[in-house]
Amino acid sequence: MKRTKTTPITSFFPKRHHNDDAQSHRCSSPLDEPTEIEEPQHGDTEIGTSSQLSKEPILDRLTDFDVISLPHDPGLRRKLTDFHINDRDIIRREYVRRGPCQPRDHKFPKTKRNFVVSWFDKFKPWLEYSKEKDAAFCFVCYLFKSESVSGGEAFVNGGFKTWSKTDAFNKHVDALRFITLQGLASRGHDESDESLNQGNFLELRKTFAKRDSNVAQALFDKKVPGNCTLIAPGIQKQIGSVFAKETTKKVLEELHGGFFGILADESADIADKEQMALCLRYVDYKTGEVKERFLGIVHVGGTTSLTLKAAIEKLLGANSLTLSSIRGQGYDGASNMRGSINGLKTLIMKESPSAYYVHCFAHQLQxxxxxxxxxxxxxxxxxxxxxxxxxxxxxxxxxxxxxxxxxxxxxxxxxxxxxxxxxxxxxxxxxxxxxxxxxxxxxxxxxxxxxxxxxxxxxxxxxxxxxxxxxxxxxxxxxxxxxxxxxxxxxxxxxxxxxxxxxxxxxxxxxxxxxxxxxxxxxxxxxxxxxxxxxxxxxxxxxxxxxxxxxxxxxxxxxxxxxxxxxxxxxxxxxxxxxxxxxxxxxxxxxxxxxxxxxxxxDKRRRDILIFMSCFHPRDRFSAFDISKLVRLARFYPCEFSSTDLQHLEYQLGNFVEDVQVMMILEFRESKRSFHEAC
Known part of the structure; x- marks a missing residue:
């Protein structure tokens, strides 16, 4: 049999040209220009697909010098998709290390409207400025925006230059903040231009526009880029997600690493999936005010105590909290929650013995x-x-x-x-x-x-x-x-x-x-x-x-x-x-x-804890303050109060209440004197 002539494998790969011109010495690295692809020489026509394969660009891997030489100016950067897929995470880490390009000392071009340096502080995590193009860019969008997601190209490719329209973004945020706070659906059944009701979000934008002509111009002016209206469902969800993260961040700042109690309940949603909601109850370390805040909802595969405990532990861990910091539990009366052997409250008390369970009063009797x-x-x-x-x-x-x-x-x-x-x-x-x-x-x-x-x-x-x-x-x-x-x-x-x-x-x-x-x-x-x-x-x-x-x-x-x-x-x-x-x-x-x-x-333990805690009430100059009951309350928390601490606690509480009462009397006398002087 006659042997068929084969094409060498090297014919399928492009040849790399080494140019020694001045452009190779630019600060932005040789990768700023697209690599030239040379058509390979084909052998016999039996390999029908070789010409198609040779037309696909073959991206070269970056060297350490190439990574260091990546341009910082967003206007000079190439798309991440222009780099080899195995180099993209390296590029992301390099840019994250550098941070967004924010040239605060730059003399911005003076026009009728121009970039304001204070915007770097207002939009600090993501805003970038390009000296090359005199335009604003989104640092996060460049690094993580998916090619399959449409919209937002103005902040990634060409840059944003409509400096007079920045207030429109705040109105978008205000509208979504209101809808999120009220628990309303942002999208409507019919959001077309002919619809009489386009949904809560779009209708609220119209309301803002009717009240402020500048907002109307910013939102509905035909000159506004169509790819930067921020009304896409995906962008709305992203903004809502930011709200949730910022709210949770504020809650954790108020908690300040202290102890807290948890309130949990599970229920099936409209899709018949079991969901568990978790709330935290804690004392604000700055104001001393008792607060109760929602932490999150998590899907659970079942309602067994082990499943619920794992879900609570995972949600707390995602927010840098641990079960050992729990000092109270509140659930309904279901056996999987309050069971004395394998109930959720028993499993958590094994991790934190001082996490006493108190049945939710709102569901107690009926x-x-x-x-x-x-x-x-x-x-x-x-x-x-x-x-x-x-x-x-x-x-x-x-x-x-x-x-x-x-x-x-x-x-x-x-x-x-x-x-x-x-x-x-x-x-x-x-x-x-x-x-x-x-x-x-x-x-x-x-x-x-x-x-x-x-x-x-x-x-x-x-x-x-x-x-x-x-x-x-x-x-x-x-x-x-x-x-x-x-x-x-x-x-x-x-x-x-x-x-x-x-x-x-x-x-x-x-x-x-x-x-x-x-x-x-x-x-x-x-x-x-x-x-x-x-x-x-x-x-x-x-x-x-x-x-x-x-x-x-x-x-x-x-x-x-x-x-x-x-x-x-x-x-x-x-x-x-x-x-x-x-x-x-x-x-x-x-x-x-x-x-x-x-x-x-x-039971007696829960009654005692509740009665003893009522002694903290400052009403009528701490009239409910009972030192003996507070000492008994401290005995319920051996991890926080040692035997030595308990011996000194009685005297410390006595000094505290005496000092507070004297201060309240002095404040009352001072306010009374000020009142008489004013009269």
Whole structure:
């Protein structure tokens, strides 16, 4: 076989020409001029692609001398893409080492509008100036701008020279700052010129332009470069990211490396991805003010305690914070958060033993009562029927109208019988509100409304049953039957009593400016009242339930008879009489469970920490300042207070409060004297 002639491999590479002219000795390095590419000589035509390969520029690697000789002036630089891909990071590091080109001593050309040297301080991290082109450049854009991202070329290639338009950039920032602060979407559904609503950001720009003609000229003048309008979605996101970084930087400056507490909660976003938000609570080292600031949101792959701990540790580490600096934790009451064995608070306390856990007061009582009540099988029937009732009646406007009509009829009958008194503001129309596990008093209000509108609701269910069929009819009849049982009335009235006792504590915990001492005292009052109901109010409760049942013709069982579960049979359940079931299994059991849960969430250690910390309140010349309680508080933090420190702390606190009180008295006398002199 005849052997085919091959083309040597050197024919595919360009020859490098060494020029000895004066341009090779320029300060900007020989790489400032494009390398000349010589077409290689081809062999046989069997290699069809050799001519195409030879037309691609082959970039030479830089030497150390070439790197040192890179021009500092942005107007003389070549694009990073003109260099070999393996040399680009070397070039970036070299320019980062030099910093942006900011010739402050340069005599800028005097024209009608010219570059101002103070802009170097205003836009210090990124602004550059080219003596060669008398133009401004973006240092960061040159180093890191992706070729796939459009826009911003005016600050990279030709330079920016429209010196009269610099205020327009501030208006862009103001608009985005406002939108970010309010949590609004910057982009609109239709941002075209013909759109009547281009979105929050563009419409806010128009508002700025209407109020200031200079801004209007800067934003909408046809002379403004089209590639420098700063309205691209990517640029908006970058500015928003800068806001976030600067805000976080300010938070860390206020923290100043001190101790802090964390507040965390997780929830699924609109894309059904689990997200965890983390907040810091700390004392500003300059002002002494307690602040609570949002740190960030991070995606978590699950809600296990180990996953959440890893996410918190990663977010803190990204901001140069550690778990060892945590001195407090606040979460909701979920078991993965507050578990005593493998809960999140336990895992963090292993890293920082003084990071004491305090349940979030804003979610403290309502979920406790509802969650514990639902653990009782008989009580869960009540809440299930409430949800069904709202789905049957409150989900239809027509059925709501029927409820209003039946309510008006029953009020009229009660007035005729003398059971109600007429007058201004009396006998107002009532409705059914849907309860929620995280809203204060929602279940209390719903149960009160159901029993207040009890006859009207039964009439509505009967009316609905006459016009529906199928599964809807079964649901309505089952609900009407359940509401006409002694079990339903007994548990409903018991929950009204429990919610009524805890309502005051709920309102106190809901306040933004909480009085911690008063709140802790109300916890004791609430548990004592529940215990009193347990011990002394059984007969009174039975009389109230019996009276309600007789009024609406509901059968009252004989307490000595065997208890029968209404509408269902429980296999293997021990047979007991009605008295044992309603008194022991429901009344006493439910109250005991709620009292125990409240005690667990407000345990003695947490109560002591909160009460002791309230002694720092400076109100009324430190009237709450209690040295003995503060010394006891210091014992909770052995890492910060040694045994020797504790011995001296009592005397130091005494000197401190005495000094502060004397200073306050002197300031008061001075202000009083100044007031008299002014008068």
């Amino acid at each position: 979920p406790t009562l509802v969650a514990v009540a639902k653990k009782n099988v008989d009580c869960s029937v009540l809440f299930y029927s409430l949800a069904t009732l709202l789905n049957v009646i409150a989900s239809s406007c027509k059925r709501k109208d029927i409820l209003r009509e039946k309510q008006a009829e029953n009020i009229l009958k009660a007035l005729q019988k003398g059971e109600l008194v007429s007058g201004s503001g009396l006998n107002q129309e009532k409705g059914l509100s849907r309860p929620g596990d995280t809203r204060w008093g929602s279940h209390f209000k719903t149960i009160l409304s159901v029993f207040d509108l009890f006859p009207s609701i039964l009439d509505v269910l009967d009316a609905i049953g006459e016009i529906c069929d199928g599964s809807e009819l079964v649901k309505v009849e089952s609900l009407a039957y359940t509401m006409r049982t002694f079990d339903y009335v007994f548990i409903g009235q018991l929950m009204i009593t429990i919610f009524g006792i805890t309502n005051t504590l709920s309102k106190v915990l809901q306040k933004k400016d909480q009085d911690i001492v008063n709140a802790i005292a109300l916890v004791d009052v609430t548990t004592n009242n529940l215990k009193k109901i347990r011990e002394d109010e059984w007969i009174a409760h039975m009389e109230k339930v019996t009276s309600f049942c007789q009024k609406y013709e509901i059968t009252v069982p004989i307490m000595s008879d065997m208890y029968v579960v209404p509408g269902r049979y429980r296999r293997g359940k021990k047979q007991v009489d009605n008295l044992h079931h309603f008194r022991i299994d429901v009344f006493l059991s439910l109250i005991d469970q709620i009292v125990q849960e409240i005690d667990d969430r407000f």
